[in-house]
Structures are given as C-alpha cells and as structure tokens.
Amino acid sequence: MTTPASANTRSAPPMLLSLAGVTKHFPGTLALDDVSLACAPGEVLALVGENGAGKSTLVKILAGAYAPDAGTIDLAGERVAAFTPARAQRLGISVIHQEFNLVPDMSVVANLFLGRERLTRGRRLDVARMTEDAARALAHIGAKVDPRAKVRYLSVAQQQLVEIARSLLHRSRLVVMDEPTAVLTGEEFENLLGVVTKLRDQGIGIIYVSHHLHEVFRVADRIAVLKDGRLVGTWRAGELDHDGLIRQMIGREMTRMFPAPTTPGTDAVLRVRHLSVGAKLRDVSFDLCRGEVLGIGGLVGSGRTTLGQAIFGLIRSTGAVEVLGRPRSRLRRAIASGMIFVPEDRKEAGLVMGKTARFNLTLPNLGSLTHLGVLQPRHEATLARTLAERVELPTAGLERDVALLSGGNQQKVVIGKWLARPPVVAVLDEPTRGIDVGAKAEIYSHIRSLATRGVAVLMISSDLIELIGMCDRILVLKDGALAGELDRRAATEEAIIRLATGAAA
Amino acid sequence: MITRSAARSRPRAALSVLRAMRPGTEAATFVVLATLVVVGAAKAPLFLSAANLSNIGLLSVTLGLLTIGETFVLIGGGIDMSIGSTVTLTAMIGAILMNGSNGAVDWVLPLLLALGCAIGLVNGLFVDILRVEPFIVTFGMLFVLQGLAQQISLQPVGETPPAMVSFYTATWGGVPVAVVLMALVWVVAALVLRQTRFGWRVYAVGGRSEVARLNGVAVARTRLGTYVVSGAMAALAGMFTLVVQGLGNPTAGTNLEFLAITAAVLGGVSLAGGRGTLVGALGGVLILTTITNLLQLLHVNSFYTQPLDGAIIILAVATRLRRPAFLARRPATSSITEGRHS
Numbered sequence: 071m072t073t074p075a076s077a078n079t080r081s082a083p084p085m086l087l088s089l090a091g092v093t094k095h096f097p098g099t100l101a102l103d104d105v106s107l108a109c110a111p112g113e114v115l116a117l118v119g120e121n122g123a124g125k126s127t128l129v130k131i132l133a134g135a136y137a138p139d140a141g142t143i144d145l146a147g148e149r150v151a152a153f154t155p156a157r158a159q160r161l162g163i164s165v166i167h168q169e170f171n172l173v174p175d176m177s178v179v180a181n182l183f184l185g186r187e188r189l190t191r192g193r194r195l196d197v198a199r200m201t202e203d204a205a206r207a208l209a210h211i212g213a214k215v216d217p218r219a220k221v222r223y224l225s226v227a228q229q230q231l232v233e234i235a236r237s238l239l240h241r242s243r244l245v246v247m248d249e250p251t252a253v254l255t256g257e258e259f260e261n262l263l264g265v266v267t268k269l270r271d272q273g274i275g276i277i278y279v280s281h282h283l284h285e286v287f288r289v290a291d292r293i294a295v296l297k298d299g300r301l302v303g304t305w306r307a308g309e310l311d312h313d314g315l316i317r318q319m320i321g322r323e324m325t326r327m328f329p330a331p332t333t334p335g336t337d338a339v340l341r342v343r344h345l346s347v348g349a350k351l352r353d354v355s356f357d358l359c360r361g362e363v364l365g366i367g368g369l370v371g372s373g374r375t376t377l378g379q380a381i382f383g384l385i386r387s388t389g390a391v392e393v394l395g396r397p398r399s400r401l402r403r404a405i406a407s408g409m410i411f412v413p414e415d416r417k418e419a420g421l422v423m424g425k426t427a428r429f430n431l432t433l434p435n436l437g438s439l440t441h442l443g444v445l446q447p448r449h450e451a452t453l454a455r456t457l458a459e460r461v462e463l464p465t466a467g468l469e470r471d472v473a474l475l476s477g478g479n480q481q482k483v484v485i486g487k488w489l490a491r492p493p494v495v496a497v498l499d500e501p502t503r504g505i506d507v508g509a510k511a512e513i514y515s516h517i518r519s520l521a522t523r524g525v526a527v528l529m530i531s532s533d534l535i536e537l538i539g540m541c542d543r544i545l546v547l548k549d550g551a552l553a554g555e556l557d558r559r560a561a562t563e564e565a566i567i568r569l570a571t572g573a574a575a
Numbered sequence: 576m577i578t579r580s581a582a583r584s585r586p587r588a589a590l591s592v593l594r595a596m597r598p599g600t601e602a603a604t605f606v607v608l609a610t611l612v613v614v615g616a617a618k619a620p621l622f623l624s625a626a627n628l629s630n631i632g633l634l635s636v637t638l639g640l641l642t643i644g645e646t647f648v649l650i651g652g653g654i655d656m657s658i659g660s661t662v663t664l665t666a667m668i669g670a671i672l673m674n675g676s677n678g679a680v681d682w683v684l685p686l687l688l689a690l691g692c693a694i695g696l697v698n699g700l701f702v703d704i705l706r707v708e709p710f711i712v713t714f715g716m717l718f719v720l721q722g723l724a725q726q727i728s729l730q731p732v733g734e735t736p737p738a739m740v741s742f743y744t745a746t747w748g749g750v751p752v753a754v755v756l757m758a759l760v761w762v763v764a765a766l767v768l769r770q771t772r773f774g775w776r777v778y779a780v781g782g783r784s785e786v787a788r789l790n791g792v793a794v795a796r797t798r799l800g801t802y803v804v805s806g807a808m809a810a811l812a813g814m815f816t817l818v819v820q821g822l823g824n825p826t827a828g829t830n831l832e833f834l835a836i837t838a839a840v841l842g843g844v845s846l847a848g849g850r851g852t853l854v855g856a857l858g859g860v861l862i863l864t865t866i867t868n869l870l871q872l873l874h875v876n877s878f879y880t881q882p883l884d885g886a887i888i889i890l891a892v893a894t895r896l897r898r899p900a901f902l903a904r905r906p907a908t909s910s911i912t913e914g915r916h917s
Contacts, residue, residue: 184779189772
C-alpha cells in the first residue's frame with residue numbers, strides 16, 4: 071500500500087528544490103546517507119522521522135550551515151555549490167529554526183531587515199520605509215505585532231510570525247520550518263496552519279519538519295520519512311495513515327521499545343501535598359510508591375517542569391514534600407535525603423561540559439572517594455568504571471570529554487552518576503530528549519531497572535508514547551493543576567490529550 | 576519575560592527599587608543624574624554657576640570620548656581595556672613630535688588618529704582572527720602600549736603647541752569649544768549607532784552573533800569596526816589630554832578604561848553586549864564627572880574618589896544582574912506533546 075511516490079512523478083513540473091545523493095558524515099556517525107528529495111513550488115513537503123533520523127542535519131544543510139560531503143542541491147533547476155547562510159538567503163531559502171533567528175534586544179523591523187537593511191541615498195537607514203514594509207508583511211500573515219517593538223517582549227508565537235514575515239520580505243521561494251510547533255499552543259498551531267496555507271497558495275515551497283504526526287497529516291501534501299540518516303521513502307499524504315507512517319518512521323514494532331512493566335510497591339516514599347509555585351503550579355498533591363514509575367504529562371506551560379523543580383527544591387514553592395516521611399527542606403537536603411534530579415537540559419544543568427565522563431560520573435560521589443579530604447584517584451577510577459558498566463556506557467568513553475559523547479551516552483552519564491548510592495526518588499525531566507531511537511530503548515530499560523531496585527521514579531515527558539510505554543501511572547497537568555490520573559490500562563494518547571487540553575469527551 | 580514577571584512578583588522593597596531602575600532604561604540614569612544635580616545645587620552654592628558648569632563640561636570631554644568608543648565595543652559584545660594606555664601613548668608621541676611647534680599640529684594630529692585606529696585594528700584582528708577573548712586581547716594590549724610609553728620616557732616629555740593649549744580656554748557663546756566639539760562627536764556617533772547599517776549590525780553582533788552570521792552580516796568586520804571606533808576615540812581623547820596637561824605624561828591615561836566602562840554601564844549599556852544607547856552612556860559620563868566635581872567643590876579628600884568609583888562600578892553592575900539562565904528558563908524551550916491538535 072505504501073510505494074514511494076518518487077517513482078511515479080517523473081513527468082511532474084520542474085522542482086523548486088531537489089537534493090540528490092546528499093550525504094553528511096560526523097565523527098563516528100553517518101548523519102545523512104544518500105538522501106534524495108524534491109519539493110515543488112506551492113507544495114508542503116513534510117519531513118518526519120525520530121530524533122536522530124537526520125532531520126536537523128538536513129535542515130542545517132539547507133540553511134547553508136553545513137556543507138554536505140557528497141551529493142548535489144539544485145534550486146529551480148540550477149546547481150547550487152558552496153552553500154553559505156548568506157547565499158542560501160540570497161537564493162531565496164528561508165529556514166525557520168526552533169531556536170529563533172532573532173536578536174532579542176532589537177526591534178522587529180531591525181530584525182526583519184538584518185543583513186539586508188534598506189538605505190536612503192545618503193547611506194542612512196531608511197527606517198520609515200522599512201517599518202512600512204515590515205507592517206505590511208506582518209499584516210499579510212495576520213500577525214498582530216508592532217514593528218517597532220523589541221523582539222524580547224514578543225510572545226514565542228509572535229516571534230515565529232516575525233520569522234515568517236522575514237521570509238516573505240526576502241521573497242523566499244522555499245521556506246523550511248524546523249519543528250515549528252514545538253513552541254506553540256494548539257490555537258497558535260491553527261493560526262500557523264493558516265499562514266502555511268497562505269504561503270503555499272503564493273507558490274512558495276515549504277519543507278515542514280516535524281515528528282508530530284497529527285499536524286503532519288493536516289499540513290502536508292507529501293510526506294518524506296527519514297530514519298537513521300536514510301530516506302525511507304516519500305508518499306502523498308493520502309497514501310499513508312497514522313499507523314502506517316509510524317511503522318515507516320520507527321521501522322519496527324513499537325512495543326519492543328519499552329521494557330516489561332514490574333509491580334510497584336505500595337508504600338509511598340514521596341508524598342507531595344498542596345505544592346504550589348505562584349500561578350505556574352497550583353495545589354498539586356500525590357504519592358509516589360517504591361518501585362513505581364509515575365509519569366507527568368501535559369502541554370507546554372502546564373507546569374510539568376515546574377513540578378519537577380519544585381519537588382527537588384530548585385525553585386521556591388509552598389506546600390509539603392516528604393521523602394520517606396521526612397520533610398524535604400532545601401536543595402542539598404534533597405540530595406541527602408535520597409532524591410536525584412535529571413534535568414531537561416543535559417548540557418546546561420546535567421553535565422559539566424569540557425570534563426570527562428569519569429569526572430562527571432564521580433562528581434556527586436566525591437565524599438566517599440576521599441581520604442582526609444584528599445581524592446583517591448584509584449577509588450575514583452574504580453567507581454567510574456563500575457557506574458559506566460551499570461549503564462552500559464562504553465568504557466572507551468570514560469576519558470572523553472562528555473561534550474563529545476552522543477546524546478544517548480550523555481544521558482547515560484547523567485543517570486549513571488546517581489547510581490553509586492541508589493536514590494530513593496528519581497525525578498527525570500525529559501529523559502530521552504534529543505536521543506536517537508536505539509539509545510532511547512536502552513535508557514528506558516535503565517529507568518525500569520531503577521524501578522526494579524525499588525527507586526521511585528517520577529518521569530516528566532512531552533512524549534506521549536513514552537509515557538504510555540513506560541509508566542505505571544500517569545498524572546496529567548493542565549494550567550498548573552492536576553487534571554487527572556490514568557493508570558497503565560487507561561493510558562491512551564487520546565485520554566492524555568483529553569485531560570491535558572480539558573476537552574470534553 | 577519570565578524574568579521580569581518573576582522579579583515583579585517578589586515583593587521585596589529594597590531590591591525592587593534597584594530592579595525598577597535596572598532594565599536598560601536611560602531614564603534611570605538620568606534620574607540619578609538629576610538627583611545628583613539637585614543635591615549638588617543644595618550643598619554647593621557654586622555648583623550651578625556658569626564657570627562650574629563649563630568646568631564639568633571640560634572635565635567630561637576625555638571620559639566622554641573614551642566612553643563613546645567603549646560603548647560601541649560593549650554593544651558589539653566585546654570590551655576594550657586598552658583605551659587608557661592608548662591615551663597615554665598618543666599623548667606622549669604627540670607631545671614629542673610637536674614639541675611646542677604650532678606648525679607640526681597639522682600632520683601630527685592625523686597621525687595620532689591613525690595610530691589610534693591602528694591599535695583598534697590590531698585589537699579587532701586578534702579578537703576575530705585568532706579568536707582570543709576580547710578582554711585578554713585588549714588587556715594584553717594595555718600592557719604593550721604602557722610598556723611602549725615607558726620605553727619612550729618615565730618622565731613627562733615634550734610640549735603641547737600653544738595653538739592647542741589655547742583651545743582649552745576658547746569658547747563659543749560662552750560654551751567651551753572643546754565641549755561643543757565633543758557634543759558634535761556624540762551626536763554623530765549616536766547617529767551612526769542608531770541610523771546606519773553599521774550601527775544596527777553592531778547591536779545584532781553583540782546581541783546574537785550567530786543570528787547575525789546566519790543573516791549574512793559580516794560579523795568579524797562589524798566587530799573590527801567597533802574596535803577601530805574605540806581606538807580612534809581614544810586617540811582623540813589623547814589629543815585632548817595634551818590640551819589639558821600641556822605635555823606628554825606617561826600616566827595620563829592610567830585607569831581611564833575602567834571609568835569609561837563604568838560610565839557606559841551606568842548608562843545602561845550591557846556588559847553582555849547588544850544592549851544600551853549612547854544617550855544613556857552620556858548620562859553615565861555626566862554622573863561620574865558630576866560626582867568628581869562635587870567632591871572637589873565640597874573639599875572631600877580626593878583619596879575617596881577612587882574607592883567611590885570602584886563602589887559605583889560594582890553597584891552599577893549589580894543592579895543589572897540577571898538571574899542565571901538555568902533558573903530563568905522560558906517555558907518556550909520545552910517541547911509540546913503531539914496531542915493538542917486532535
């Protein structure tokens with residue numbers, strides 16, 4: 071039922087963009103392997119794939135940030151060589167990254183015209199004309215944004231519209247959107263959908279990168295699937311259904327991703343009572359039992375991360391948090407009482423970049439490695455090796471700078487460093503963010519083995535499939551308050567969404 | 576966004592006063608300045624006299640010129656620690672070359688300006704080509720220039736031509752010519768920063784250099800430009816030092832870079848780059864010179880001036896501290912479930 075469409079589109083109109091045999095190596099990985107793709111004018115081509123499938127690399131190549139090692143890029147029939155960001159722009163390719171390409175302390179106008187400022191004859195900036203044009207472009211896509219406002223004070227959705235307006239102003243022929251909805255609410259997505267349609271009707275080609283399948287089916291004319299750096303195939307949107315697309319993306323049955331569940335204990339080791347953080351978290355109470363994996367789901371801004379940080383004591387909160395019946399007061403007390411926290415952002419808060427995996431693994435355990443306050447290198451090396459084995463981190467990686475490890479191995483270090491003294495409670499915020507599929511399955515099995523050792527795991531995730539596959543119980547947050555609780559049997563994507571959005575059944 | 580609301584919701588009176596004055600507003604700078612003027616007028620009767628005001632004006636010329644250059648560099652995301660020693664070196668070389676001869680002014684001044692630009696160019700090249708931290712590059716440059724100046728002489732040398740010295744006392748309609756000219760330089764510099772492509776790009780490079788690069792801005796060249804502006808301004812300041820001191824003094828510019836940075840920060844220029852205006856920085860210059868002037872008028876021991884400047888720079892930076900990024904994360908950075916569309 072799912073034959074690639076590329077085979078029968080030979081007589082199609084000339085392509086706006088065509089990639090042939092694009093390949094990109096990074097040390098240790100083949101990020102893109104012989105990828106050929108095409109996008110016609112006025113077409114929305116969705117590019118989907120799991121994390122690590124090569125989507126970001128492809129986007130960076132289109133943006134001119136990376137040069138491919140092999141393969142060709144043709145734009146409107148012309149071969150493009152020596153691609154740079156500036157050249158990509160001049161050729162009419164706009165890339166809207168997840169991290170916006172905006173300078174926060176400059177006005178919207180200044181951002182819109184950055185790099186292509188308009189000058190008067192006296193070599194002064196023609197601010198009046200630029201402001202006018204900016205206002206027109208913003209109005210065209212229905213963005214209610216004051217061109218003179220500083221970008222810093224705009225909402226995320228508004229900033230995204232500014233980016234889109236920029237591609238209009240620059241008469242882009244191809245707009246690449248990299249995970250455009252990662253930062254949007256549902257309503258803002260509907261708005262974006264309208265904008266995308268508008269661009270398409272103007273004959274602009276759109277490459278829409280996403281791993282959110284619902285939105286892909288609503289927006290795309292064609293869908294290209296990447297997996298492990300290779301193009302699995304390209305299909306017309308009507309040729310695939312949801313499950314078919316997942317099969318193509320994952321390339322295996324989903325159940326094998328997750329370890330078998332275990333039976334949690336019945337004694338509550340973590341008690342959270344009336345926990346509130348301003349307006350961001352309101353009166354949340356729950357118990358977490360020994361050996362249980364409890365999931366926390368919800369939309370962006372629902373308070374997921376805030377909850378994790380408040381439980382661990384990273385941010386000030388009201389209410390009570392008890393570990394093993396004793397109140398947890400301060401951050402250091404949290405660690406002493408047997409809590410660990412694996413932050414959402416490994417790079418910023420979970421690892422000391424520039425230091426070796428050994429250093430990072432032993433960092434929280436230094437107390438047990440010193441004699442009269444002096445670090446015992448031999449003990450340190452032994453412990454690091456033990457921990458590395460426990461999380462199946464290749465020992466060759468031990469002496470490498472953690473910044474050079476893959477996302478999966480980095481996460482193993484983050485989890486491994488807490489395993490010397492098995493914690494009572496582990497709070498994991500987005501434990502598999504940015505990790506490729508294979509490593510994900512490994513991380514899942516480590517999380518489960520934490521639970522079998524009696525660790526109470528609180529797993530915060532935006533990935534519904536992961537929540538459903540891993541958790542014994544799921545709490546869903548909405549606007550900072552508990553919207554409901556689902557046990558393993560009741561947990562379906564639909565049920566979670568219904569609670570998270572507050573939609574009536 | 577979250578930083579601001581979080582700051583607002585914390586009802587701590589003392590801190591919130593400081594915070595309210597914080598975020599890059601030139602208004603705060605001028606409120607402080609106005610307060611100083613009111614206090615000055617009340618405490619020292621001579622403070623608002625025409626003679627004293629032109630005194631303040633002249634006092635602010637050297638620091639003012641240096642702060643213009645420093646502001647360009649700071650907004651561009653760098654820092655220039657070498658401007659004080661550039662002042663010293665240009666002053667000494669100028670004093671020796673001209674040595675009291677009016678005829679030499681015509682060719683020596685352009686030469687000094689070129690020297691300042693060249694120093695800025697070298698700073699900029701080291702920062703951009705060798706990718707060395709701006710602080711380190713310009714700090715190193717400080718010692719190189721100071722060493723050169725000391726090689727020339729450990730004692731004051733040369734003599735400023737009479738034509739230049741008379742510049743100090745010249746007035747236009749009662750206003751010192753030097754002050755008028757400095758004001759002109761300010762206006763031009765402010766226009767460059769606000770109304771030219773280079774100016775906008777300085778903000779972009781200092782604010783988010785990667786964004787600037789992706790938008791096709793020549794980041795290195797723009798940054799280089801800021802150091803050249805800074806070097807040129809330092810050379811102008813060196814010339815004015817010659818006017819004031821009448822000779823080439825090997826300590827003429829010592830520590831001036833710190834005062835210029837203090838003035839810029841007081842005026843709302845961010846040490847992290849990308850934020851601030853020259854109007855605000857001018858306010859910062861006037862605050863510092865007014866304080867110095869007031870201390871003189873009130874016969875406060877000059878021993879206190881330096882500690883006070885030090886305290887001011889700490890306070891100025893402290894009041895604009897941001898919360899660490901780790902705590903001030905924007906909700907936008909976390910991803911969303913795929914669910915909300917169904």
